[in-house]
Each structure stands twice: as structure tokens, then as C-alpha cells.
Amino acid sequence: MITATPRKDLLLMGIFTFAVLTMPIWLAPIGASYPDLLQRFAIFGIFAIGFNILFGLTGYLSFGHAAFLGVGSYTAVWSFKLLSMSVVPAVIFGVITSGLFAVVIGYISLRRSGIYFSILTLAFAQMSYNLAYSVLTPITNGETGLQLSLNDPRALDSLVGVAETSGIPPTNFFGIEMSGYSGFYFCAILMIIGFYISMRIFRSPFGMMLRAVKSNSNRMSYTGLNMRPYTLTAFVISGMYAGLAGSLMAVTDPLAGAERMQWTASGEVVLMTILGGVGTLIGPVIGAGVIKYFENIFSAINENVLHGIFDFLPEVLQDGAVAVLSLFVGEGWHLTLGMLFMLIVIFLPGGIVEGFSRIYERIRNKNNSTNGKADAVGSAKVQPGE
Amino acid sequence: MGILEVRDVNKRFGGLKALDKVELDVEEGSVHAIIGPNGAGKSTFLNCLVGLLVPDSGSVNFNGNSLLGIKPHEINQAGVSRVFQTPEIFGDLTLLDNVVIPTLASRDGAFKLNGWKRADQDSEIIGRAEHMLEDVGLIDKRNMHAGSLSRGDKRRLELAMCLVQNPKLLLLDEPTAGMSRADTNNTIDLLKRIGERGITKVIIEHDMHVVFSLADKVSVMAQGTVIAEGTPEGIKGDPRVQEAYLGGAHL
Numbered sequence: 001m002i003t004a005t006p007r008k009d010l011l012l013m014g015i016f017t018f019a020v021l022t023m024p025i026w027l028a029p030i031g032a033s034y035p036d037l038l039q040r041f042a043i044f045g046i047f048a049i050g051f052n053i054l055f056g057l058t059g060y061l062s063f064g065h066a067a068f069l070g071v072g073s074y075t076a077v078w079s080f081k082l083l084s085m086s087v088v089p090a091v092i093f094g095v096i097t098s099g100l101f102a103v104v105i106g107y108i109s110l111r112r113s114g115i116y117f118s119i120l121t122l123a124f125a126q127m128s129y130n131l132a133y134s135v136l137t138p139i140t141n142g143e144t145g146l147q148l149s150l151n152d153p154r155a156l157d158s159l160v161g162v163a164e165t166s167g168i169p170p171t172n173f174f175g176i177e178m179s180g181y182s183g184f185y186f187c188a189i190l191m192i193i194g195f196y197i198s199m200r201i202f203r204s205p206f207g208m209m210l211r212a213v214k215s216n217s218n219r220m221s222y223t224g225l226n227m228r229p230y231t232l233t234a235f236v237i238s239g240m241y242a243g244l245a246g247s248l249m250a251v252t253d254p255l256a257g258a259e260r261m262q263w264t265a266s267g268e269v270v271l272m273t274i275l276g277g278v279g280t281l282i283g284p285v286i287g288a289g290v291i292k293y294f295e296n297i298f299s300a301i302n303e304n305v306l307h308g309i310f311d312f313l314p315e316v317l318q319d320g321a322v323a324v325l326s327l328f329v330g331e332g333w334h335l336t337l338g339m340l341f342m343l344i345v346i347f348l349p350g351g352i353v354e355g356f357s358r359i360y361e362r363i364r365n366k367n368n369s370t371n372g373k374a375d376a377v378g379s380a381k382v383q384p385g386e
Numbered sequence: 387m388g389i390l391e392v393r394d395v396n397k398r399f400g401g402l403k404a405l406d407k408v409e410l411d412v413e414e415g416s417v418h419a420i421i422g423p424n425g426a427g428k429s430t431f432l433n434c435l436v437g438l439l440v441p442d443s444g445s446v447n448f449n450g451n452s453l454l455g456i457k458p459h460e461i462n463q464a465g466v467s468r469v470f471q472t473p474e475i476f477g478d479l480t481l482l483d484n485v486v487i488p489t490l491a492s493r494d495g496a497f498k499l500n501g502w503k504r505a506d507q508d509s510e511i512i513g514r515a516e517h518m519l520e521d522v523g524l525i526d527k528r529n530m531h532a533g534s535l536s537r538g539d540k541r542r543l544e545l546a547m548c549l550v551q552n553p554k555l556l557l558l559d560e561p562t563a564g565m566s567r568a569d570t571n572n573t574i575d576l577l578k579r580i581g582e583r584g585i586t587k588v589i590i591e592h593d594m595h596v597v598f599s600l601a602d603k604v605s606v607m608a609q610g611t612v613i614a615e616g617t618p619e620g621i622k623g624d625p626r627v628q629e630a631y632l633g634g635a636h637l
Contacts, residue, residue, distance in 0.1 A: 200501065203504045204503055205498075205500040209487065209490075215478040216477065219475060221458040222467075222470075223487060224495075226457070226496040230497065233501075
């Protein structure tokens with residue numbers, strides 16, 4: 001096990017920041033460097049980082065985090081409509097509102113643990129989804145989804161005297177339009193900040209208490225610690241991350257629909273976290289990236305593309321291969337995702353991060369054994385200590 | 387007046403009378419052993435002390451305050467720590483973390499949102515925890531996962547987790563069950579050393595060797611009630627105790 005030190009964490013933070021900011025460059029060869037997808041990487045990265053603070057540390061599996069995503073989106077769009085097209089109030093209000101929602105839902109759901117907690121959160125999310133579709137139509141605009149319109153008051157903007165334009169003005173960050181690469185960099189910087197906060201939490205006494213909840217909640221209360229406020233705080237923090245992700249969705253594309261709250265969206269973030277590595281710092285970000293990338297690549301492939309790939313085969317074989325593989329692409333890309341998920345869970349329960357660390361161990365062991373021949377005594381001394 | 391006063395505690399599980407008018411006084415600074423045959427209600431009684439079970443009637447006073455009706459973490463914060471029959475430790479965490487958590491709990495209380503500072507840079511806490519691990523002889527294994535320890539080591543770790551909080555009263559539920567003779571003797575030595583710190587201890591034990599080397603006072607329980615109480619020597623010859631253990635047969 002690698003023990004974390006402030007120096008190593010600083011190094012990790014540096015590498016992470018560099019890697020995220022240069023994503024448009026190093027993702028270009030695999031065709032993933034266009035802004036729309038990059039924005040989604042960052043947004044879902046934030047969502048998964050926050051989810052991991054709850055699920056990875058305390059082990060409480062929430063199945064309703066999409067509700068906070070939706071709340072964040074609706075709040076942000078309302079902020080655009082009523083206040084200003086600036087993204088700053090939109091993001092702040094999105095985070096606050098979803099945090100308040102998380103206090104209520106968390107306070108009730110955390111009365112139970114394990115499967116009952118998951119069911120309660122799922123029930124709350126489905127309730128929110130159905131409310132958004134029906135009763136709350138004045139706020140959510142029902143099936144159509146909440147959209148901007150020319151007649152919106154935008155009180156702050158008119159107060160400051162932003163020049164009227166013929167169309168709906170774009171979302172902006174102090175004048176910088178939040179579309180394309182600037183939108184990505186806005187999301188990316190927020191993800192880096194979110195990652196840093198999550199790292200501080202992981203290394204803090206608070207994070208240690210959350211791990212204690214997961215490890216043995218019984219011992220925790222006989223150690224004089226009150227579990228409920230710890231889990232509730234973790235729940236609210238992760239809800240606020242989800243709200244931030246939701247408001248960023250509205251920032252990059254200013255509309256909000258109820259389908260964002262559907263249980264599939266809650267399930268997706270669970271998949272991302274497990275795929276990347278539950279309870280690891282970097283895992284959820286990797287998981288989010290992999291799932292969004294595969295969604296993008298595989299759903300874009302259609303039968304024509306497959307025919308092109310298998311062009312070299314005789315026609316009978318070609319048709320057969322295409323018929324089978326077309327199930328796994330396009331609309332059916334979830335089938336590929338499901339297979340990938342199964343493989344990971346069966347062979348790498350610790351997710352992609354565990355895969356990396358296994359490879360790292362193997363390389364190190366190989367080096368050790370070659371060094372060992374030259375310096376047998378030295379390595380024999382090292383081994384028991386590890 | 388004792389540090390722990392138990393008056394007329396009753397507990398029923400359906401038709402079974404698990405505790406029947408239990409009375410107990412524990413003096414401050416003493417080691418009080420509770421012995422008795424299987425099913426006598428010893429563990430049930432201990433569970434009533436830490437808030438795991440609520441007695442049907444009676445009172446439990448610790449330092450003059452009632453322990454009934456308050457939550458387990460509040461009982462611990464009041465100064466009562468417990469070592470369980472099967473070690474309750476944080477199996478996924480390292481030994482150091484296992485001891486750091488109770489250390490933080492005793493310094494910061496039941497809840498403190500301390501989410502920004504690094505735990506591993508808090509030299510006061512780490513120092514106390516490491517010192518405690520040294521005391522129980524586990525310092526070499528500080529970075530191991532607690533779940534991979536042997537049973538004897540897990541017990542010692544749990545003991546360390548309780549001791550690092552400097553409790554006023556330490557409850558031990560069969561601290562040497564399933565241990566080898568050598569491990570048992572180590573534990574006895576350790577407990578004797580703790581005795582020098584003046585922590586009051588209540589020990590439930592089957593092993594008479596342990597009881598007679600540690601206890602100042604012994605209470606014997608049978609069928610949910612305390613049938614005899616006295617010094618270890620006095621208890622040895624008591625006919626009621628022999629009857630409870632041996633069902634009336636005389637040696």
C-alpha cells in the first residue's frame with residue numbers, strides 16, 4: 001500500500017491538473033477532443049467525484065443522486081431566466097439549492113443503512129422525477145423542459161444595462177461565452193477545484209471518520225462518535241457536487257428536462273464510480289471519462305460503418321458479423337457497457353485503478369527480481385518490511 | 387459510594403428472565419470481576435451498561451449520572467469504554483488509523499467537521515496513538531490492515547483503542563477467550579499495567595486464572611442474578627458458587 005504524504009499528494013494534484021488542462025491535446029488521437037465531449041468528461045467527473053465522497057468513503061450507496069443533478073440544472077436555468085446570463089450566480093444557486101435538497105433527503109434516508117438507504121434515495125429521486133413531470137410543471141415546464149426565452153426578465157442584466165440583442169444572449173463568465181473550449185475550461189477548472197477539495201476530505205480526520213463508518217459503524221458509536229452528522233455531512237457534500245454538475249450542464253447547454261432526474265442517471269454515476277475504483281481519489285474521474293467516451297464512440301457506429309470495417313470478408317461472413325456486432329453499437333451501446341462493467345466487476349473488483357496498480361506491482365516485482373540476483377541480501381531484507 | 391452503581395436491573399426476553407434484580411457496586415480504581423456459568427446473563431448485563439440493551443426496570447448510575455436512555459456514543463463520551471467478546475475493530479483500516487480514530491473522538495467529541503487539515507500531520511494525535519500502540523506492543527505493525535491480525539492481536543488493538551481515550555471505566559467481555567496460555571499471560575500483564583493508571587475495570591471472564599490474578603472483588607452471577615460477592619479467596623469456598631457451577635455436586 002502506498003501511504004499518502006503531502007508531497008505525493010501535491011505531485012498527484014500537479015499531474016491531475018496538467019492532464020485535465022491538456023485534455024484537448026492528448027485526447028485528439030482517439031477522436032475525443034471536441035468541446036462537447038470534453039465538457040461532459042469534466043461535468044460527469046465532478047458528479048462522480050462527489051458521489052465517491054459518499055459511496056467510496058462511507059459505503060452508503062445512494063441510488064438517487066440524479067435528483068440533485070436535476071435540481072442543480074433547474075436552478076441554474078431559472079437563474080439565467082430571472083437574474084442574469086452570467087454563470088456565476090447560476091452555479092452558486094445550483095450548488096446551494098441542491099445542498100438544501102440533500103439536507104432534507106439525507107436526513108430522512110440516513111435513518112436507515114444498507115439496501116434500505118438505497119431504496120429510500122431511489123424513491124426520493126423517482127418522486128422528484130415524477131413531480132417535475134406533473135405537479136411542478138409551472139416550475140419545470142413538464143415534458144418540454146425548462147428553456148430560455150426572449151421575454152425572460154434577467155433582472156440583474158437589465159440593471160447593469162447589458163445591451164439588448166436580437167436573439168437569446170449566450171451564457172457567459174464575465175463576458176466569455178460558455179460554449180466550445182471556454183465552456184470546457186470553465187468546467188475543467190471547477191473539476192480540478194472539486195478534486196482538490198475531495199483530496200483534502202480524503203486525508204482529513206473527517207474523511208477518516210467516514211471510512212470508520214464504512215468499516216465498522218458499531219465500533220464507531222462505542223468509540224464515542226455520533227455517526228449520523230458525519231454521514232449527513234458527507235451526503236450533503238456529495239449532493240452539492242451533483243448540483244454543481246447539474247448547473248454546469250445548464251451552463252454549457254441552457255435547458256433542463258426532467259429526464260435528468262431519472263433513475264438511469266443515478267445508476268450511471270454508480271457505474272462510473274465502480275468502474276473507475278470505489279474509494280480511490282482518481283478512479284471516479286477515470287470511470288466517468290471511460291463511460292462517456294464509450295457512449296460517444298459506440299453509439300456513433302452504425303451498420304454502414306460496420307460494413308465498412310468488415311469489407312474484406314466474403315459477403316456471407318460480413319453480413320453475419322455485422323448482424324451480431326450491430327447489437328452492440330448505436331442504440332445498443334449499453335450492451336457493450338454492460339459487458340465491460342461485468343468484466344471489471346468480476347476480474348477487477350477495485351476498478352480500473354486496481355488494474356493500474358496491479359500492472360505497477362508486476363513491473364516493480366520484475367525489477368526487484370532482476371535486482372535481486374545482483375543484490376540478493378538487500379532485497380531479502382526489503383521484502384519482510386513491506 | 388462506587389463509581390458504578392447498579393440497582394434492581396431487570397430484563398426479559400419474552401418468557402426468559404435474563405436479568406433478575408441485579409445489584410452491583412463497583413468501587414473507583416478497583417478491578418471487579420463478574421463470573422458465572424454460561425447463560426447466567428453476564429453479557430446481557432454488560433450490554434445494558436453500554437446502551438446496547440435497555441433494561442425493563444432499574445437504574446444504572448455512573449459517577450452519579452444515569453446511563454439509561456442515552457446513546458452508546460454519549461455513554462462513551464461520559465468515560466465508559468468497552469472491549470467486546472469478538473473484537474470490534476476497523477478491519478479495513480491500518481492499526482494506526484484504528485487508534486487515531488478513538489484518540490480524535492476523545493479530543494474532538496462526538497462530532498467535529500474537521501475536513502480540511504491533514505490527519506497524518508496532527509502530531510499530537512499521531513504521537514498519542516503511536517505511544518499507545520507501543521504500550522500494547524503493536525507498533526511494528528502500525529501500517530498493517532487490522533483485519534489481517536491474529537485474534538490475540540485484535541484484542542490487544544481493541545484494548546489500545548479503549549485505553550487511548552483514558553476512560554474512567556473499562557468494561558472487558560472475556561478479554562482472553564480463545565487465547566493461548568502465553569497470550570493470556572501477556573494480556574494479564576498488560577491489564578495489570580493499566581491498573582497502575584487507576585482505571586476502574588469490570589471484567590467478565592471464564593478463566594479463573596485470569597480472575598484470581600487480577601480481581602479485587604468478584605461477583606458471581608447465575609440465572610440472571612448476583613448470587614454471591616466477595617474477595618476472590620472468599621468466593622472460592624462459597625458453597626452457593628460451587629452449586630451454581632457444578633449443579634449441586636460437591637468436590
